[in-house]
Amino acid sequence: MPRSDERAKVDPLRPKYHFIAPSGWMNDPNGLILFRGEYHVFYQHNPNGAFAGTRHWGHAVSKDLIRWRHLPTALSPGNGGYDKDGCWSGSAVDNDGVPVILYTGVMPEVQCVALGSQDMVYWEKYAGNPVISSHPESLDLKGFRDPCVWKEDGRWYMLLGSGIEGKGGTALLYESNDLLRWRYLHPICFGRIDRTGEVWECPDFFPLEDKHVLIISALKKTLYYTGKYRDKEFHPEMLGTVDLGDHFYAAKSMIDEKGRRIIFGWIREARSGPVQLASGWSGLFSLPRQLALDKEGILNVTPLPELKSLRGDGFEDEGVRIDADSCKVLEDVEGDCLEIEADLDLGDSRELGLIVRCSPRLVEATFISYNRRSARLYLDSSKSSLNPECEGGREGGALKVDSGEHIKLNLFLDRSAIEVFANGRICLTGRAYPSRADSKRIGVFSRGGSAKLASIKIWKMKPIWD
Ligand code: DQQ
Numbered sequence: 001m002p003r004s005d006e007r008a009k010v011d012p013l014r015p016k017y018h019f020i021a022p023s024g025w026m027n028d029p030n031g032l033i034l035f036r037g038e039y040h041v042f043y044q045h046n047p048n049g050a051f052a053g054t055r056h057w058g059h060a061v062s063k064d065l066i067r068w069r070h071l072p073t074a075l076s077p078g079n080g081g082y083d084k085d086g087c088w089s090g091s092a093v094d095n096d097g098v099p100v101i102l103y104t105g106v107m108p109e110v111q112c113v114a115l116g117s118q119d120m121v122y123w124e125k126y127a128g129n130p131v132i133s134s135h136p137e138s139l140d141l142k143g144f145r146d147p148c149v150w151k152e153d154g155r156w157y158m159l160l161g162s163g164i165e166g167k168g169g170t171a172l173l174y175e176s177n178d179l180l181r182w183r184y185l186h187p188i189c190f191g192r193i194d195r196t197g198e199v200w201e202c203p204d205f206f207p208l209e210d211k212h213v214l215i216i217s218a219l220k221k222t223l224y225y226t227g228k229y230r231d232k233e234f235h236p237e238m239l240g241t242v243d244l245g246d247h248f249y250a251a252k253s254m255i256d257e258k259g260r261r262i263i264f265g266w267i268r269e270a271r272s273g274p275v276q277l278a279s280g281w282s283g284l285f286s287l288p289r290q291l292a293l294d295k296e297g298i299l300n301v302t303p304l305p306e307l308k309s310l311r312g313d314g315f316e317d318e319g320v321r322i323d324a325d326s327c328k329v330l331e332d333v334e335g336d337c338l339e340i341e342a343d344l345d346l347g348d349s350r351e352l353g354l355i356v357r358c359s360p361r362l363v364e365a366t367f368i369s370y371n372r373r374s375a376r377l378y379l380d381s382s383k384s385s386l387n388p389e390c391e392g393g394r395e396g397g398a399l400k401v402d403s404g405e406h407i408k409l410n411l412f413l414d415r416s417a418i419e420v421f422a423n424g425r426i427c428l429t430g431r432a433y434p435s436r437a438d439s440k441r442i443g444v445f446s447r448g449g450s451a452k453l454a455s456i457k458i459w460k461m462k463p464i465w466d
Contacts, residue, residue: 003023003280004023004024004049004050004280004281005022005023005280006280007023007278007279007280007281008022008023008050008279008280008281009023009280011279011280011281012336012415012437013279013415013416013433013434014279014281014415014416015284015414015415015416015417016337016414016415016461016463016464016465017310017337017414017461017462017463017464018267018284018285018286018287018414018417018464019041019060019068019264019284019285019464020281020283020284020285021043021045021047021058021070021281021283022047022070023047023050023280023281024045024046024047024048024049024050024280024281024282025045025046025049025050025051025052025053025276025281025282025283026043026044026045026046026058026266026282026283026284026285027043027044027052027055027249027250027266027268027283028043028044028089028146028202028249028250028252028266029041029042029043029250029251029252029264029265029266029285030042030043030044030057030089030090030091030092030103030252031057031090031091031092031101031103031252032092032252032253032254032262032264033092033093033094033099033254034254034255034256034257035092035094035099035120036118037063037257038061038062038063039061039062039063039064039065039254039256040059040060040061040092040120041059041060041061041062041068041264041285042057042058042059042074042075042092042101043057043058043059043060043266043285044056044057044058044088044089044266045057045058045073047073049277049280050276050277050279050280050281050282051273051276051277051282054077054085054086055077055086055087055088056073056074056075056076056077056087057073057074057075057087057101057103058070058073058074059071059072059073059074059120061120064306064309065256065262065288065304065306066288066304066306066307066309066310066464067464068464071120071121072121074101074114074116074120074123075087075101075103075114075123075125078105078125081105082105082110082112082129082130082133083103083105083106083112083125083129085106085107086105086106086107087103087104087105087112088103088104088105088106088109088145088146089103089104089145089146089201089202089250089252090102090103090104090111090146090147090149091147091148091149091252092116093149093150093151093156093179095179098115098116099115099116099117099118099120100113100114100115100116100179101113101114101115101116101123102131102147102149102158102179103147104144104145104146104147105129105130106145108144109143109144109145110129110130110132110133110134111130111131111132111147111158111160111182112125112126112129112130112131113125113126113129113131113179113180114126126180128180131179131180131181131182132174132182135162135172136172136184139164139187140164140165140166141162141163141164141165142162142163142164142165142198142199143161143162143163143199143200143201144160144161144162144172145160145161145162145201146160146161146201146202146203147159147160148160148171148202148203148204148205149179150205150206155175155176155177156175156176156177156178156179157173157174157175157176158173158174158175158176158182159171159172159173159174159188159203159205160172160174160203161199161200161201161202161203161216161217162187162199162200163197163198163199163200164187164190166193167190167193168190168191168192168193168194168196168197168198169190169191169193169196169197169198169199169200169216169218170187170188170189170190170191170200171187171188171189171200171203171205171214171216172184172186172187172188173185173186173187173188173232185232186232186233188205188214188232188233188234189214189225189227189233189234189235189236191216191218195239196216196218196219196223196239197218197219198218199218200216200217200218201216201217201218201250202215202216202217202250202251202252203215203216204216204251204252204253204263205234206253206255206261207229208226208261208291208292208293208299209292209293211226211227211228211237211293211297212226212227212228212229212234213225213226213291213293213299214227214234214236215242215251215253215263217249217250217251220246220249221241221242221243221246221248221249222241222242222243222248222249222250222251222265223239223240223241223242224239224240224241224242224299225237225238225239225240226238226240226293226297226298226299237297238297238298240298240299241397241426242263242265242299242301242427243265243286243301243426243427243428243429244377244395244396244397244398244399244426244427244428245379245395245396245427245428245429245430246395246430247267247268247270247395247429247430247431248265248266248267248286248427248429249265249266249268250265250266251263251264251265251266251286252264252265253291260290261290261291261292262288262289262290262291262304263286263288263289263290263291263301264285264286264288264289265285265286265429266283266284266285266286267283267284267285267286267417267419267429267431268283269282269283269431270381270390270391270392270431270433271389271390271391271431271433272389272390272391274389275387275389275390284417286419286429287303287304287307287412287419288303288304288306288307289301289302289303289304289427290302290303290304290305294425298425300424300425300426301421301425301426301427302421302424302425303410303412303419303421303427307339307412310339310461310462310464311339311459311460311461311462312459312460312461312462313459313460314457314458314459314460315330315332315333315457315458315459316455316456316457316458317330317453317455317456318453318454318455318456319452319453319454319455320444320452320453320456321450321452322347322349322352322444322445322446322450322451322452322453323446323450324349324446324447324448324449324450325446325447325448326445326446327355327362327443327444327445328443328444328445328453329355329358329441329442329443330441330442330443330444330456333442333458334440334441334442335413335440335442335458335460336357336413336414336415336439336440337413337414337415337460337461337463338356338411338412338413338442338458338459338460338461339410339411339412339413339458339459339461340354340356340409340410340411340413340442340456340457340458341408341409341410341455341456341457341458342354342407342408342409342411342444342453342455342456342457343406343407343408343453343454343455343456344370344406344407344408344409344444344451344452344453344454345406345451345452345453345454346370346372346406346407346451347446347449347450347451347452348449348450348451349372349446349447349448349449349450349451350371350372350373350447350448350449351369351370351371351372351373351446351447351448352369352370352407352444352445352446352447352451353367353368353369353370353378353407353409353444353445354367354368354369354409354411354442354443354444354445355367355368355441355442355443355444355445356368356411356413356418356432356442357384357413357432357434357439357440358439358440358441358442358443359434359436359438359439359441360438360441362383363386363436363439364383364384364385364386364434364435364436364439365383365384365439365443366379366380366381366383366384366418366430366432366434367379367380367383367445368380368409368411368418368420368428369445370399370401370407370422375398375399375400375401376396376397376398376399377396377397377398377399377420377422377426377428378394378395378396378428379394379395379396379418379420379428379430380392380393380394381393381394381395381430381431381432382394384431384432384433384434385432385433385434385435386434386435386436387433387435390431390433392432395428395430396428397426397428399422399423399425399426401423405423406454407422407423408422408423408424409421409422410422412461414461416431416432416433417429417431418430418431418432442458444456
């Protein structure tokens with residue numbers, strides 16, 4: 001059997017313009033940082049194969065957040081001791097010119113430090129690890145991991161994802177003068193078990209415009225609170241979803257050189273374990289997304305404009321009528337690595353949208369649609385693949401649209417990964433694993449009335465890897 005990197009390279013479902021590990025398993029983004037003029041990403045990685053296994057910190061560098069170069073593994077589990085069962089998620093910070101990683105060692109969960117060389121290629125674990133070896137005894141905790149670290153008024157602060165037995169998710173606040181000796185303060189806020197689950201993973205906390213945002217991963221989703229941060233306590237005002245789909249998790253953000261708040265998430269698989277293992281790869285990062293707050297304090301998520309630099313040959317059309325309860329497949333254009341901008345006029349339809357990865361006679365097809373009655377955006381992958389090992393279904397969430405407003409979809413298709421940005425506000429991430437080589441056509445459809453494709457632009461996207 002060929003090695004997993006050789007298998008991964010030839011898999012027609014492996015994305016080509018998203019950040020992805022050279023091979024093997026990957027999950028959460030870790031330690032995103034702009035250091036000495038370059039962007040570094042780390043990620044949860046099992047280089048030994050496309051199964052979760054024992055996590056390492058994979059590492060890559062970029063000048064533009066779009067094109068990446070792989071670097072050697074930054075952290076590997078120790079031979080015995082505090083991180084022998086894995087180097088789990090965390091952050092990277094710049095401590096007066098010295099790069100420092102803070103991560104969770106397992107098992108049990110403890111917090112650890114590693115110091116980097118100036119090019120960030122060599123990492124040395126701190127001899128005094130773990131720097132936090134046990135959790136506050138006063139609380140009955142579930143989970144104690146994924147440090148999010150920042151500097152405020154000359155001091156370091158750390159949030160750890162956790163949960164209180166019977167009460168629900170929380171994030172624990174610590175402070176330090178030197179990143180090595182930490183003092184526990186208190187939970188920064190509490191969730192409601194029915195809305196944000198029992199344990200919060202991968203907290204990410206930052207100021208945005210006149211508010212603070214706390215991103216958490218729970219209940220298989222990436223959620224956020226916006227609110228006010230006062231006296232080291234966070235007072236949430238609003239709870240929302242960073243992504244409407246079920247395949248975007250453990251998001252982590254950073255500030256770029258222009259001062260923009262950029263986020264990446266883990267796009268997980270919807271294929272069976274044996275299929276992942278055989279393909280030699282599992283998981284990828286989302287495209288870089290920019291965050292902003294609208295007038296109502298709702299988080300708006302849009303693709304980084306620099307992604308336009310990946311656009312190749314284009315196709316456009318406009319004013320296409322879509323009859324009631326019909327599908328129209330576009331002539332002269334097809335592909336599996338595309339960006340699409342579609343402006344759809346609902347007309348008197350009940351539901352309308354795009355079809356991608358579509359075979360002749362729609363034997364395989366993936367539908368992205370807006371339903372006027374439920375006011376929801378959907379991705380339906382139940383007919384995406386004839387392969388029974390690939391799970392499909394309908395996923396989605398609320399998209400508020402004013403009367404007369406068109407549905408404006410900016411869709412990024414990268415073989416088996418789909419990210420749909422809708423009306424400049426929200427994103428829905430899903431997966432599709434067509435089994436047929438000819439499932440590459442694009443279409444539009446309408447249900448319950450007629451509609452119009454006001455305009456469509458489609459670009460072939462260039463790969464980011466050689
Ligand atoms: N993944 C990491 C944990 C984190 C979880 C382990 C979230 O640190 O809580 O790979 O996906």
